[in-house]
Amino acid sequence: MLEVAVTRRAGDFTLDVTLAAASGVTAVFGPSGAGKTTLARCLAGLARPDAGRIVLDGKVLFDGRTNLAPHRREIGYVFQEPRLFPHLDVERNLLYGAPRGADPSDVAEMLGIAPLLARRPGGLSGGEAARVAIGRALLRRPKLLILDEPLAALDLRRRHVVLPWLERLRGAGIPMLYISHAIEEVARLADTLVLLKDGRVGHAGPVADILADPLVAADLGPEQAGALLEGPVAPGQDGLVTVRTAVGAMQVAGVPEGARHARLRVRAEDVIVATEMPRGLSALNVLPVRIAAMQDEHGPGVMLRLEAGRGALLARVTRRSCAALGLAVGRDVWAVVKTSGVARADVGTAP
Incomplete structure (x- = not known):
């Protein structure tokens, strides 16, 4: 200590x-x-x-x-x-x-x-x-x-x-x-x-x-902001594995071979928010979430905390998109994360 x-x-x-x-x-x-x-x-x-x-x-x-x-x-x-x-x-x-x-x-x-x-x-x-x-x-x-x-x-x-x-x-x-x-x-x-x-x-x-705190994310800035997820690894195909995180199963690449537990940083800029279940997308990770908090940034952006189960993601969207989609705290939405959006530098092993 x-x-x-x-x-x-x-x-x-x-x-x-x-x-x-x-x-x-x-x-x-x-x-x-x-x-x-x-x-x-x-x-x-x-x-x-x-x-x-x-x-x-x-x-x-x-x-x-x-x-x-x-x-x-x-x-x-x-x-x-x-x-x-x-x-x-x-x-x-x-x-x-x-x-x-x-x-x-x-x-x-x-x-x-x-x-x-x-x-x-x-x-x-x-x-x-x-x-x-x-x-x-x-x-x-x-x-x-x-x-x-x-x-x-x-x-x-x-x-x-x-x-x-x-x-x-x-x-x-x-x-x-x-x-x-x-x-x-x-x-x-x-x-x-x-x-x-x-x-x-x-x-x-x-x-x-x-x-995962929107207030902290706003201080860090859009390039640095991103939530941390971890969970057990299940085998996948085509070079991908499934990481069973607290917000849902994530398909990602770059997990070290033989790792049983992985840790991922999902950048706020790489999360898209949809008000309806998306269809016809190439993205493999579509997770049902709820908007738990919204934090205005100094520029045109708004930082959202998106919760599901015991976990959370961050998403950065524009004020214009927030208004057009009617985004508000408590609303159920979908978080879309491209597999390639989780950079290999942000994928590691967890204890």
Whole structure:
């Protein structure tokens, strides 16, 4: 359990954050300049708060009298850049800072870097180097693992390669604080989401609840807004599988082979709303839903929360369409989602 209540001022910027994080992955999300890295550095002991308190598993890391050194905080920190030692091979990089007698074999197997142990960092791809940096942090046996935008230095293709390994890491049982400004990473990895803006917490809670909130979606903007669904996977045909989500069965592509449980982010821009049962469509996903909430945006759009069963989708439509269709809270409608509308970057495995 991590308990944080800190303030830190730097010039015109003030970080003022109170949050609690338990087991699983807590994602801290926000735009550049929101204070994400400043918060991470305060937690790790690399920056000193002006005031406040940081407690990890009952151990005080910082308060008015205590300020433990970074190496005494039992926190693993993964930076944006791997920061590997070029003169050491992968195995020795992994073991740097680990307890005496540590065996890197299990961590190397989990992260898919066992065949690389004899290589030097200069011979690694960006994705391989990122995994070595994560493995090095894990071998310190931390009580908390902080990943500070670990994929930011990678191109899109390499991010897609590394993300499945991070999903695998999620099941290792080590609490993680994942810092990011990429919503697709957050949606695939997080259990809890903390939205940071201008140094303060705007929203915090279970990731599916936060992402399906029209108020949050309006703040995120049309390109970032999208609801999170997950469920068991059933075999399909033609490269598609069926994911039985809380809002209904979804036909999607891109679910990793052998996955039993999948997590999907369905973008609000990719959901079409119909007031009558559509016919003659190529779209495979047509779900009966009810409009539960409507939120006006600053531009011409309106964000709708569409509920069915225990789940929810978001849809972004224009005010003109809302008026023409007579859309209102409580009305039964149909949500139409093209199979190709669920991008492969938004499809991952669930715990």
